[in-house]
Amino acid sequence: MSTSISDIPVYDPSKAPAASTSNGTSAKDLSQNFLKMLTVQLQNQDPLNPMDNASMTAQLASLNQVDGINKLNTSINSLVAQMQSANFMNLASSVGKTALASGSKAYYAGNPISMAAKLDNSATSLKAVIRDVNGQVVNHFDFGATASGITDFIWDGANDAGQQVAQGMYTVELTATDSQGKETYPASYVGAMVASIGQEGSDLQVGLSDGRHILSSEILKWLAI
Numbered sequence: 001m002s003t004s005i006s007d008i009p010v011y012d013p014s015k016a017p018a019a020s021t022s023n024g025t026s027a028k029d030l031s032q033n034f035l036k037m038l039t040v041q042l043q044n045q046d047p048l049n050p051m052d053n054a055s056m057t058a059q060l061a062s063l064n065q066v067d068g069i070n071k072l073n074t075s076i077n078s079l080v081a082q083m084q085s086a087n088f089m090n091l092a093s094s095v096g097k098t099a100l101a102s103g104s105k106a107y108y109a110g111n112p113i114s115m116a117a118k119l120d121n122s123a124t125s126l127k128a129v130i131r132d133v134n135g136q137v138v139n140h141f142d143f144g145a146t147a148s149g150i151t152d153f154i155w156d157g158a159n160d161a162g163q164q165v166a167q168g169m170y171t172v173e174l175t176a177t178d179s180q181g182k183e184t185y186p187a188s189y190v191g192a193m194v195a196s197i198g199q200e201g202s203d204l205q206v207g208l209s210d211g212r213h214i215l216s217s218e219i220l221k222w223l224a225i
Contacts, residue, residue: 091204091216092197098223099206103190106130106170107210112156114191114223115172119148123176126186130155131171138165146176150189150220169210191223 098114106113117126128141138159143151155172157164174186196207204216 091206094194094206094222095197097194098191099194099208099219100189100191100221100223101206101208101212101214101218102187102220103210103212104172104188105210105212106155106172106190107168107192108155108157108165108170109167109209110157110164112154114152114154116153116189116220117143117146117151117174117176118187118189119146119151119176120186121178122146122148123184124179125177126151127175128153129173129175131173132165133169138170189220 100114100116106115115128117128119126123146126143126146128143129137130139130141132138139155140160141153141155143153159165172188172190174188176184176186178184190210192208192210192212194206195209198205198207206214206216206219208214
């Protein structure tokens with residue numbers, strides 16, 4: 001391969017240098033700005049009270065500290081972006097699996113539905129009622145005395161007579177009674193298949209097969225069914 005003399009770039013002092021863009025926050029820009037400010041400060045200092053070495057050293061230390069913070073922020077932002085991307089890819093593998101999340105609505109499509117009750121305190125009685133879209137009761141659950149925490153149960157889609165109900169949306173209602181006879185209404189959780197995973201800013205959105213859209217942090221547990 002040969003190169004002619006005409007291809008060799010020649011420095012032209014009359015030609016203006018190429019314009020460069022900068023946001024003024026790079027280490028080079030900060031150093032240049034610091035030197036300019038220091039030069040002006042030295043030129044305009046009081047001859048009777050000149051700047052001592054300690055002041056100059058303190059200013060230089062401050063410059064290095066700012067530069068270090070900028071580099072640290074850049075590194076942290078890059079690390080956070082990588083972690084968010086990794087979390088998104090990991091959660092994408094959950095599509096098709098069943099997630100248990102807060103809710104009282106359950107869509108019955110012919111398959112058993114996992115549900116759960118969360119009790120803040122133990123109860124002498126815990127009951128669950130399944131209602132259809134018309135508010136009619138289709139099934140009862142009586143768990144008796146129940147300790148505090150999460151109580152899991154499964155509704156197989158049958159009514160109190162043991163017959164399968166029609167496909168559609170149903171509601172679960174929970175009632176707990178303590179030793180004093182006081183009734184409370186524990187938080188209910190309903191399982192549904194993960195249909196989609198999305199990302200909105202730093203939040204990971206999970207779309208469930210029953211129409212719910214929740215954050216990934218709202219999933220209580222993953223289920224085998």
